Amino acid sequence: MIVLHGYQYSVYLRIVRMVLAEKGVPYSRVEVNPFASDMPKEYLELHPFRRVPTLVHDDYLLYETQAITRYVDEAFPGPSLQPKHARHRGRMTQIVSIIDSYGYLPMVRQVFSQRVFGPRIGRLADEAQVRSGLEGSSRVLAALESIAAPDGPIAGGGEWSLADFHLAPMMAYLTAAPEGEPLVAECGKLAAWWELVRKRTSFRETDPGLPTGEKPIG
Ligand SMILES: N[C@@H](CCC(=O)N[C@@H](CS)C(=O)NCC(=O)O)C(=O)O
Missing domain, CATH: 3.40.30.10 (Glutaredoxin)
Known part of the structure; x- marks a missing residue:
């Protein structure tokens, strides 16, 4: 269990x-x-x-x-989520590591938490944090755009992998901020990937929504 x-x-x-x-x-x-x-x-x-x-x-x-x-x-049985080809697997590991090392802080803690989540629970955004988060997020998106496979799963080979499912929740939070969405729209491959991954059942069924605080701001 x-x-x-x-x-x-x-x-x-x-x-x-x-x-x-x-x-x-x-x-x-x-x-x-x-x-x-x-x-x-x-x-x-x-x-x-x-x-x-x-x-x-x-x-x-x-x-x-x-x-x-x-x-x-x-x-566990079920579809393998690690690509068979060594290069795609290498890409998957690289993407997961980029997200953890350089993506989580700006995308989630600085942009989403400050701009979207905080105001829902009555906390004002720290604008300096948002600005710094947007800069950091842009760097991460540019790096991911340069290595993302075109037309489908991000690590390549046409196989959905752990990289897609590591990035999708962070992308959901970044694009929940009004300034986040256009940053992603500027990246052709990432924008196309985002449209695909957000339609997956696993993505839709795990959406946590947003808190409805007693006194939301904004
Ligand atoms: N390296 C950890 C990171 C997990 C993580 O940072 N989780 C956040 C929630 S999204 C957390 O627990 N934050 C609590 C804190 O920062 O004090 C992992 O890969 O599981």
Whole structure:
């Protein structure tokens, strides 16, 4: 039995949920908010770095999203989400690493959290953070555009891979900001990829929506 611990609005949780959906693997969820001051003590025993998600498969505990998605892909039947060809597989790993190392902070924490999420829960955007996030996001999009395969799954070979499902939740949050959408529209290959990936059932069924705070701003 699989239990997935995570926060409903977390992009990293959504990556794992998309991969589980693509593989057709059933699981149950435990909601954990890593931003709350009163994180359950039991969760800190699972994840010493206080992040989400964490996956528990019977007696096997795993955290770090890249490790979880590879494990799910390799431990369960269903379509393989790692390309067969070494070059496409290399591209997949490169894209996942770019997203984690250079994409998450500007796209999610600086642009989305400040511009979209914060105001929904009554917090004003820090405009300097948004500006810096848009600059960082543009650099990441340009890098991805230069290596993305044309016309389909981003790592190439016509196979949907872990790279697509790592990027899609981050792209959803970036494009939820009014300034994010045009940045993606300028990138031909990425814009075409985005139109395709957002139609997938695994993407649509894992949409967390937005919080409806007591006193949203804007
Ligand atoms: N390296 C971790 C990153 C996960 C991560 O940063 N998750 C965010 C939520 S999207 C989190 O837990 N943030 C809590 C914090 O920054 O304190 C992974 O790959 O799973």
